[in-house]
Amino acid sequence: MADGARDEVTYSDRTRWQAFAIAVAVASLTILDLSKVNVGIPAIEQALGAGPTEVQLIVAGYVLAFGVVLVPAGRWGDLNSRRRMFLAGLVVFLLASLFCAIAPSVEVLIASRILQGISAGLLMPQVLGLTQQLFQGPARGRAFGIFGAVIGLSTAFGPTLGGLFVSLGSDDVGWRLIFWMNVPLVLLLFPFAYKLLPRTQPASDGPADLDLVGTALLGAGVLALMLPFVLTTGSPDDNPARWWFLSVFVAIAALFIAWERRYLAAGRTAIVDFTLFRIHSYRNATVLAMAYFAAMPATFLTLTLFLQLGLDLPAVYAGMVTIPFALASAVTSFYSGKVVDRYGRLVVVVGLVGVLVGLGGAVASALLLPPIAVPWAMAVAMLVAGAGGGAVIAPNQTLALAEVPVTSGGVAGSIGQVGQRVGTAVGLAAAVSAFYATVYREEGMFSQLVVYQDAYRNAGGVIVLFVSIAFIVAVVDLRARRAGRVPDRV
Template sequence: MTAATDQRAADLDEGAKRRAFAVSIAVAVLTILDLSKVNVGLPSIEKALGTGPTELQIIVAGYALAFGLALVPGGRLGDVVSRKRMFLIGLAVFTLFSLLCAIAPSAGVLLIARFLQGVGAGLQMPQVLGLAQELYQGDARARALGAYGASVGLGTALGPTIGGALIALGGEQDGWRLIFWMNVPLGVILLVLAARYFPGAQRPKGRASIDPVGVVLLGLTVVAFMVPFVLTTGQGHDSPWRWASLLAAAAFLVGFLAWERRYRASGRTPAVDVDLFGRASYRNGLIIATAWFAAGPATFLLNTLLLQEGLGIAPVFAGMVTIPFALASAATSYLAGRLVGRYGRSLVVLGLLVAALGFALSLAAAVLSPPALAPWLMAAGLFVAGAGGGSVVSPNQTLTLSEVPVAQAGVAGSVAQVGQRVGTAIGVAGASAVFFTLLNADLAGAQLGDYHLAALGGGGLAILVLLLGLVVALVDQRSRAKQRPSS
């Protein structure tokens, strides 16, 4: 970030900062919603377009794949060219291809439009965190990230409810189209507001390097790594050869790291400064966020499958089970943003413990309680999980970026979100694969007991991943305690 850019941000009054950040958060929520609200529309899409398991999986995970793929180039271009320009381009692409998703006449068109919709989301999302780093410092930044975390948590958890309501409104055959139509007017409105309120383009001094080779190598690494998980359905249609893609991912990663070191040695700025990963706060924060975003969306998907297919609950009511999670998460996320400066990583450790307990309670309620009570008791367990989750996302975001220079804020935030999207793809694929494998029957012939066993397997895997994140948080907490000067 140049002195000219810092001065531009400093010249904004508090009202202008709030308006700019509010618009950016609204756009972030709109794009995050599409990671979860489409899940409840999958049965409707299957009936309307005749899609198979692999196509349905790509509709969900393909968006996350494209999202993750576009994050780093989006963050890099935002840092060195213009955050406002990339924000507007990303939002325009997202809105345009949401329209194409809504009118898609076939599964093929929907898959392509869904992928390009994810590209738009990935281009604009890094600008949100970059703007937070640019506008706010110290405790004000922690509060801003707390508001961001609360909003994104609400969007993630309320997605199934919103999707279910739109399907109920539009009907089982075409209600899924409303899920995408919703983005179009909101996207247009937010484009107008962003053009007016988002801070103007920075003017970097000298020549800024984009590092296209590094961007391409990182993109190939992400694609090769995520593809086998995107193509995993757990329903017996998956080719074992898809795992060979992980070898390609390892080769691309080695090439990427070697290129970035060489590029930096030449005196130019690489796409990703690999020294970022030498910062324990950044590295550990990435691992914790990846674990959280692997466990949370996977749990929501399993709940949707159990409630809709196992218990026969309508999509709108199945989605409502996540409302307590959303409300609790939003409240504690806002509070945690104000407390993270005092309690640091301890806040994240506590949040992970409470979230794991809540997910376990919800899973126990799903399996052990009578069908009539199951949704209510699951919602109660998710309320506990949400109370913990709010103390994970925004404090961890603050701690992850705490030692990152403002000039690298966009790309550092985008790499962090790549981890989140990779976590989501792996978590959803792994949990759903376990779920369908243990179901051991076609959906039409499965009994409630089969769904209970499948939910135990998939949900147990999600909780295990969350506990792995807890271990990393405890290690990071201990490391910070050793570095703290004694009084």
């Protein structure tokens, strides 16, 4: 009996869920480091003298590196061993977190954050590939429901956790605790990952080779696409020349497509399986996720900036406003993972309506209510948004991979994650630049509260636009499914 077959037989239900729990716990650490740093930004600015460009690199540099590494890491895991790639990613994440915690300057912190992003890019596609490998049918929907709940909790609890650590230490110690937290957690998780993750996996279709030229072109293309957005801060000092990187992206993309076609014509396996985009469910879900993830990280960053800078709310209390989002999204994510097999894309459409209502309520609260009532009203609005958000991520992920072969699970998940990271970079750039451009324009003309109300309103408008795009894609996809052009079941 082949190793892969033997592994499927002996891998019990209990062990599957234990392995899945370890994988999802590590995924939550990578998402926490995207969101919990947001609330520590004012302390980092003060401690290390970071300006707008450095702040953007600290936040979006992580996303940039994350996006560049995802697809080759997913492909390598599919071809060789997801387990080995996962363990290697954990070691890199541990070292990067340690370097962030002891960073003596903003330059070292930025470099360490980029290394952290690389480690997250190594880890996340293995989590998605392992989940698809471990579960089939309705069990996979439940697994992705739990995955979505954990990711939702991590995204929304991140600011609260970051604010708590900032408040526990002095100005130069509190933000460092945000990174120190990762060290004991990784040391705890590593031996369990080593023991529980499957040592074998189904053999990949086609030749087991890694397209090094295609990998380099893909990485350079993703870098050229994301970099101008990462360098956008809303400051008057932003260099317009950064947008020339988009022309570089177009040139690299053309070279990449030509190379991949030639590679495939030679009978070899390309780094990106373009046939995946012929799968309607996968393509639609990937576009939807890109638009949705353009909105959500920017939502939490601009919310905490408004509460801290506009209302002078301490970091820990600013972070607590997102707790209702976390709790609601966890509940609805868990249950939506159970019902997506029955209701399909309709679950996502309803969820996006809730997100739009909640985010609109948060902006209205900031503009219309007295300052003392704003945090409470925003918490209620975030509860509504979280209830909707939990019905978006997990069902959409399940629908995305429903028709994807298990042997392509890692690379398919990686491509989707690249879309999410590109969306995050674009969303952060658009919302943060709208926020700070308003501050630079109005500072000194109006009171502090009015300036930051206007900044949050403008950023909120950008965020709602991205969620609206996701909603339109979901409705179009739902109609296609009801017309029978796309399967509407997992």
